[in-house]
Amino acid sequence: CPLGTYKSLVGDERCASCPLHSAAIYKGSIECPCEDGYYRAPADPKHFPCSQPPSAPQSLLVSFVDQSTVILTWQPPIHSGGRNDTTFRVVCDACSNAVSYVPSHTGFTETKVTISGLNPATTYGFQIHAENGVSSYSSSQFVDIAVTTAASVYHVSTTTSWVVQNVRIITVKSTSIILTWNPPGDPFTSTELYQVRYFKRGEEKNSSTILTKKPESSVSGLNHKTEYGFQ
The missing domain is CATH 2.60.40.10 (Immunoglobulins)
Structure with missing residues (x-):
């Protein structure tokens, strides 16, 4: 086989051009070595083009x-x-x-x-x-x-004063919403975190969660003209 071509087996088959990102710099090559920065996996056949690792996610x-x-x-x-x-x-x-x-x-x-x-x-x-x-x-x-990760939380009965009050909407846009609420009424306990859960109506299992230290939350990335539930 002339330069730039190869044949991996003895026989009457024609010499083949080198796969992408490889070259045969000697006559009679039985394979085409990869160019610098390109590789073949051990299981790749000789007719496979040479390749590279992927870029970062x-x-x-x-x-x-x-x-x-x-x-x-x-x-x-x-x-x-x-x-x-x-x-x-x-x-x-x-x-x-x-x-x-x-x-x-x-x-x-x-x-x-x-x-x-x-x-x-x-x-x-x-x-x-x-x-x-x-x-x-x-x-x-x-x-x-x-x-x-979030700090440990305590599970308390909803009959106690650890219930937020007056959840209301401040702003609604096509893909975002801002909610606010009144903190629990217990004067002897400070609230460490609020957890806001939101989901498309009818798709409660596919919910998303936001943690906030303030009695207010801005939720963005919502779908246009879609009804959402908030907890």
Whole structure:
């Protein structure tokens, strides 16, 4: 085979052009080595183009946090590296062995992870790594975030004075709303946190939660012309 072509097996087949991001710099090549910065996974056939690790995940957000659980969501990498086997891995800087991850802490494809078994009032650092079949040849790209779990709360009967009063709307816009309320009437106890839960009407199981220290909450990112319930 001349320069720039290869043939992996002896026979009458024609010499093939080198796959993308590879080159044959010698005559009679049986494969085309990858260009610098590009790789083939061990299981990739010789006719596969050379590829790269994916770029970092995007837009990492905390969609829920309470005393022991954090839910993180993100968007896929902009660049897949020329492959279709991107997976994600979670790294926590202070998590104990008792912490659990759903769906997993490594090798999963969903862009969401639920981390449970955390300690209350504790700050954790999380990294979300994007990886594929050639990530072992280079450092994986990641995005990170620091999350502080909520302090412990007490469950009290709704017959006590620990009930907020006069929940009302201050402002409504096409995709946001501002709520306020009167604090509980117990003069001997200060409220540490309020938890605001909101959901589309009829979809209570798919709710979102906001924690606030003030008796007021601004909720944004709502759908236009949609009815929501608030607790």
